[in-house]
Amino acid sequence: MAQLNWFSRFLGPGLAFKAAVIGGGYATGRELATFFVPHGAWGGVLGLLFATAIWSLVCALTFLYAFKTASRDYRTFFGHLLGPFWPIYEIAWFLALLLILSVYAAAAGEIGAALFAWPNLWGALLLIASIVVVTAWGNRSVERLFNWVSILLYGTYGAFLVLAFVRFSDPIAAAFSDPTIGPGWLGGGLTYAGYNIIGAIVILPVTRHLLSSRDAVIAGVVAGPLAMLPAVLFFVAMIAFAPAIADESLPSEFLLNQLNMPAFRAVFQIMIFFALLESATSGVHSINERIAQSVARRSMSLTPSLRAAVSLATLCVAVFIAGHFGLVALISEGYPWLALAFLLIYVLPLCTIGVRWLMTQHVSREARAAGKGVEDPGS
Numbered sequence: 001m002a003q004l005n006w007f008s009r010f011l012g013p014g015l016a017f018k019a020a021v022i023g024g025g026y027a028t029g030r031e032l033a034t035f036f037v038p039h040g041a042w043g044g045v046l047g048l049l050f051a052t053a054i055w056s057l058v059c060a061l062t063f064l065y066a067f068k069t070a071s072r073d074y075r076t077f078f079g080h081l082l083g084p085f086w087p088i089y090e091i092a093w094f095l096a097l098l099l100i101l102s103v104y105a106a107a108a109g110e111i112g113a114a115l116f117a118w119p120n121l122w123g124a125l126l127l128i129a130s131i132v133v134v135t136a137w138g139n140r141s142v143e144r145l146f147n148w149v150s151i152l153l154y155g156t157y158g159a160f161l162v163l164a165f166v167r168f169s170d171p172i173a174a175a176f177s178d179p180t181i182g183p184g185w186l187g188g189g190l191t192y193a194g195y196n197i198i199g200a201i202v203i204l205p206v207t208r209h210l211l212s213s214r215d216a217v218i219a220g221v222v223a224g225p226l227a228m229l230p231a232v233l234f235f236v237a238m239i240a241f242a243p244a245i246a247d248e249s250l251p252s253e254f255l256l257n258q259l260n261m262p263a264f265r266a267v268f269q270i271m272i273f274f275a276l277l278e279s280a281t282s283g284v285h286s287i288n289e290r291i292a293q294s295v296a297r298r299s300m301s302l303t304p305s306l307r308a309a310v311s312l313a314t315l316c317v318a319v320f321i322a323g324h325f326g327l328v329a330l331i332s333e334g335y336p337w338l339a340l341a342f343l344l345i346y347v348l349p350l351c352t353i354g355v356r357w358l359m360t361q362h363v364s365r366e367a368r369a370a371g372k373g374v375e376d377p378g379s
Helices: 002-025 030-035 037-068 074-116 120-135 138-177 185-196 204-209 213-241 251-259 262-296 304-325 327-372
Strands: none
Touching: 002 037, 002 074, 002 138, 002 185, 002 204, 002 213, 002 262, 030 037, 030 185, 030 213, 030 251, 037 074, 037 138, 037 185, 037 204, 037 213, 037 327, 074 120, 074 262, 074 304, 074 327, 120 138, 120 262, 120 304, 138 204, 138 213, 138 251, 138 262, 185 327, 204 262, 213 251, 251 262, 262 304
């Protein structure tokens, strides 16, 4: 039990954050091709490291603020942070969720088509059905999905990197032997970090395991590298085929075709599907938890059937958007706007209003401890 508690406190939030960002971050490689490949091998790595630092900082502040304000859903969190303006976030998040789920649905359709020659709609429908089943049963079901998929994901990406080094070692070495750093790497890293950082809010229900401020900070700092490690491994393999790979709708499929290993190709595509599943599940689950908190104030509970109904309604709208716009257009045109929106209504207030409030609380606690003539017990 002690080991499980330690895992849930320090690694659980990071794995959940990884689950929230991977679908829109790097599952298919399309996002890495958009924001990092154009800046070269070293420019891409610098951009990824910059994004990792932003994730760790914002996750640490988010988890700490959530712990101090007892916020386990985004409504409570932004009620404290933005006061009467909290609905601005809810509107932005719902619109963003539709866009993000649209990307996942489009990617699932592409995977089904590539792996089984299905019509694109079939893959999207399979994703919807899986999300509805998992989210219907609440927090424990969602956390089990995060933990088991993490094993599959890290193992598959690790094997992928080894195979890529064996097969593509010369072009990878050639790419990194070029010291040129594209001038846009900073902007690419900021945009990528900006639209993905919302994952820290999405996974607030998981932070219920935190026992102290120290737990919150450690979990937040660790979350950045935990979430970014598979992306770095994937990018190293992709850079062997830059810049041509930047034009591929599914860079993962392109690389798997280059490997020419049908069995591993099937495993990798299945892993991507499950990565999309956990990311989409985290977003839909945040909506369910928001509604659950509201009905709890009326001494009611959100039943599994109601959770499933909310999930299904949200996902059907997203699939319609995916079918209308397509994967590449959704990422290249929609994600930069998401990054700007969440930097303005989440990251900026957190780093100003939130940090000031945390500092005030810290000073007040020290003053109370000094007045009692005892050492501040900390957290």
